[in-house]
Amino acid sequence: MEKIFLALPGNEILASALAKHTAGSIGRMELRKFPDGETYVRINDDVKGTKVILVCSLDYPDEKLLPLNFLAKTAKGLGAAHTCLVAPYLAYMRQDRRFQKGEGITSTYFAAMLSQFVDSLITIDPHLHRRTSLTEIYSIPTTVIHAANKISDWIREHIDNPLLIGPDSESAQWVSSVAVNAHAPYVILAKARLDDTHVDVAVPNVEMYKDHTPVLVDDIISTARTMIETIGHLRKAGMRKPTCIGVHGIFAGNAYDDLLSAGAAEIITCNTIEHRSNRIGIDDLIAPIL
Ligand code: R5P
Numbered sequence: 001m002e003k004i005f006l007a008l009p010g011n012e013i014l015a016s017a018l019a020k021h022t023a024g025s026i027g028r029m030e031l032r033k034f035p036d037g038e039t040y041v042r043i044n045d046d047v048k049g050t051k052v053i054l055v056c057s058l059d060y061p062d063e064k065l066l067p068l069n070f071l072a073k074t075a076k077g078l079g080a081a082h083t084c085l086v087a088p089y090l091a092y093m094r095q096d097r098r099f100q101k102g103e104g105i106t107s108t109y110f111a112a113m114l115s116q117f118v119d120s121l122i123t124i125d126p127h128l129h130r131r132t133s134l135t136e137i138y139s140i141p142t143t144v145i146h147a148a149n150k151i152s153d154w155i156r157e158h159i160d161n162p163l164l165i166g167p168d169s170e171s172a173q174w175v176s177s178v179a180v181n182a183h184a185p186y187v188i189l190a191k192a193r194l195d196d197t198h199v200d201v202a203v204p205n206v207e208m209y210k211d212h213t214p215v216l217v218d219d220i221i222s223t224a225r226t227m228i229e230t231i232g233h234l235r236k237a238g239m240r241k242p243t244c245i246g247v248h249g250i251f252a253g254n255a256y257d258d259l260l261s262a263g264a265a266e267i268i269t270c271n272t273i274e275h276r277s278n279r280i281g282i283d284d285l286i287a288p289i290l
Contacts, residue, residue, distance in 0.1 A: 001049070001050060001051045001081060001082070002024070002025075002049070002050040002051070003019070003022055003023075003024030003025070003050065003051050003053055003290060004024060004025055004026075004027040004045060004047055004050050004051070004052050004053070004080075005018060005019045005024055005025070005026050005027060005053045005055055006026075006027045006029055006043070006052060006053070006054050006055065006071055006075070007026065007055045007056075008031070008054065008055065008056035008064060008067065008068060008071070009031070010057070010274055011055040011056055011057060011274070013271075013274060014055055014057075014086075014088065014271060014274070014283055015053075015055040017281075017283040017287075018053070018055065018086065018283055018286060018287055018290065021283060021284065021287030022287050022290050024053070024290070025045075027043060027044075027045045027047065027052070028043075028044040028045050029041070029042060029043045029044060029045075029071070030042040030044065031067055031071070039066055039067050039070055041067065041070040041071055041074050042074075043071070043074050043075060043078060046078075047075050047078050047079065047080045048078060048079035048080070049079060049080075049081050050080055050081060051080070051081060051082045051083075051084060051290075052072075052075040052080040052082070052083050052084070053083075053084045053085075053086055053290060054068060054071060054072060054075075054083060054084070054085050054086065054118065055086045056068055056085065056086070056087055057087055057088045057089040057272055057273045057274075058087045058089055058090055058091040058092075059089050059091065059248070059250045059273050061091035061092065061110070065113065068085070068117075069113075069117045072085070072117045072118050073117055082119050082120070083117075083118045083119050083120075084118065084119060084120045084121070084122065084290070085114065085118040085120070085121045085122070086122045086123075086286060086290075087121065087122070087123050088123060088124045088248075088270075088271075088272030088273070088282060088286070089123070089124070089248040089250070089272045089273050090121075090123040090126040090127075091110065092106050092107045092109075092110035092111075093107050093126050093127035093128065093129075094107070094127050094129075094220075095107050096108075096129065096130050096131055097130060107131075107137060108137050111134070111137035111138045111139075112137070112139075114138070114140075115138050115139040115140045118140065119140060119141075120140055120141045120142070120143070121134075121138060121140055121141070121142045121143070122142075122143045122145065122286060122289055122290075123142070123143070123144060123145070124144075124145050124146070124147055124247065124248075124270065124272050124282055124285075124286075125144070125145070125146055125147055125148075125174065125219050125247045125248070126144060127170075127219055127220060128144075129170050143289055145282070145285045145286060145289070146177070147247050147270045147272075147280065147282055147285070148174060148177040148178045148181065149181050150270065150280050150281070150282060150285070151178045151182075151217065151245060151247070151270070151280060152178050152179075152180070152181030152182040153181070154245075154268065154279065154280050155178070155182040155184065155215060155245075156181075156182055156183070158243075159213050159215055159243060160213060161211065161212050161213055162182060162184045162212060162213050162214075162215045162243075163184065163185055163186070163187070163206075163209040163212035163213065163214050163215065164178060164179045164182065164184050164185070164186035164187075164215050164217055165186065165187055165188075165189065165206070165214055165215065165216050165217070165230065165234070165242070166186065166187070166188040166189065166216075166217060166218065167189050167216060167218055167226045167227060167229075167230045168188070168189060168190065168226065169188060169190070170219075171188065171217065171218045171219065172188045174217060174218065174219050174247065175188060175217045175218075178217055184215075185209070185212075187206060187209070189230060189233075196223075197223050197225055198225060200229065206234065206237050206239060207237055207238065209239070210238060210239060212239075213240060213242075213243065214234055214239050214240060214241075214242035214243070215242060215243045215244075215245060216230055216231070216242050216243070216244045216245065216264075217245045217246075218245075218246050218247075219246070219247045219248060220246060220247070220248045220250060221244070221246035221248070221249050221250060221251060221255065221259070221267075221269070222250045222251075222252050222255065223252050223253070223255050224251065224255035224256070224258055224259040224262075227244050227246075227259055227262075227264070228258060228259060228262040230242075231244075231259075231262050231263045231264060232262070232263075235263055240265070241263050241264065241265035242263075242264060242265060243264070243265050243266050243267075243268060244259060244264040244266070244267045244268070245267075245268045245269070245280075246267075246268075246269045246270075246277075247269070247270050247272060248269065248270070248272045248273055249267070249269035249272075249273055249275045249277050249278075250273060251275060251277075256275075256277065268280065270282050271283065
C-alpha cells in the first residue's frame with residue numbers, strides 16, 4: 001500500500017528519514033491558525049486508498065492534539081485506507097493512577113482520545129511503570145519499540161569502562177536492558193519525588209566503582225531534576241562527571257543548560273524528540289514496521 005507521511009511541526013527530519021527508509025512520500029499539507037486561533041487543516045495530496053502516517057512526537061501534547069485529530073480525520077475523510085500515528089514519545093504515561101485524592105488518571109483519558117481518531121500507534125519506550133502494556137489503555141493496535149540496544153551500542157562505542165546508573169526504581173527496566181548489551185555493570189538508586197520540580201536521590205555504595213565512567217540512563221529527561229540531584233550525589237561520592245543519556249529529551253524550560261551546569265559531561269538523547277542532544281537514531285527501528 002502506498003505510504004504518505006504527514007509531518008506535524010517539529011517532526012520533519014524524522015518523517016523524511018522514515019519516508020526514505022520505506023520508499024514512501026512526504027504528503028503536502030497546510031496546517032495553520034485562523035486569526036481567531038482556530039486550526040485550519042488541508043491535505044493537498046490524493047490519499048485515497050493509502051496508508052497515511054502521521055509523525056508527531058507528543059512532548060507538549062496539549063497543543064498538538066487538536067491539529068493531529070483534525071489531520072487524521074481529514075485523511076480518513078479523504079479516503080485513506082489506514083491512519084497510523086508514529087509518536088516516538090508518548091505523553092501522559094506517568095499519571096497512571098490517582099497519587100492524590102481527586103486527581104484525574106490522565107493517561108487513560110489521553111489513550112482513549114488517541115484511540116478514537118487513529119487506526120494504529122507506534123511508539124518508543126513508553127513510560128510503562130505500574131502498567132505492563134499499552135493494551136491496558138489503548139483500544140487500537142499499538143507497537144512498542146525499545147531503544148535499549150541502540151543506547152548500548154552508543155555506550156560501547158563512546159565510553160570507556162562505563163558504570164550505568166539508573167536514578168530510580170522506575171528506570172531499572174531501561175538501565176538493566178541497556179547494561180546487558182553494553183556489557184557494563186549497573187546500579188539503581190532510590191528516588192523520592194517531593195513535588196513537580198523537586199526530587200531527593202539516595203546513592204547506595206557507588207564508591208566501589210570510582211574508576212568507572214558514570215553513565216546516567218533514564219527514559220525521560222523533563223525538568224532534569226532527577227539527573228541533577230543524582231549528579232550532586234555522585235560528585236559528593238567522588239565520582240567523575242557523568243554522561244547523561246535519556247531516551248526522550250523533553251528538556252522543559254532551561255533543563256538542558258541546568259543539567260550541563262550541574263556537571264553533566266555530555267547529554268545524549270535518542271531522536272524521539274528533535275533536539276541538539278540527539279545522537280542515537282531510532283528511525284531505522286520504526287521503518288520496518290510501517
Ligand atoms: C520518572 O518516572 C521517569 O522515569 C523520569 O525519571 C522522570 O520523568 C524524569 O523527570 P525529571 O527530568 O523532571 O526529573
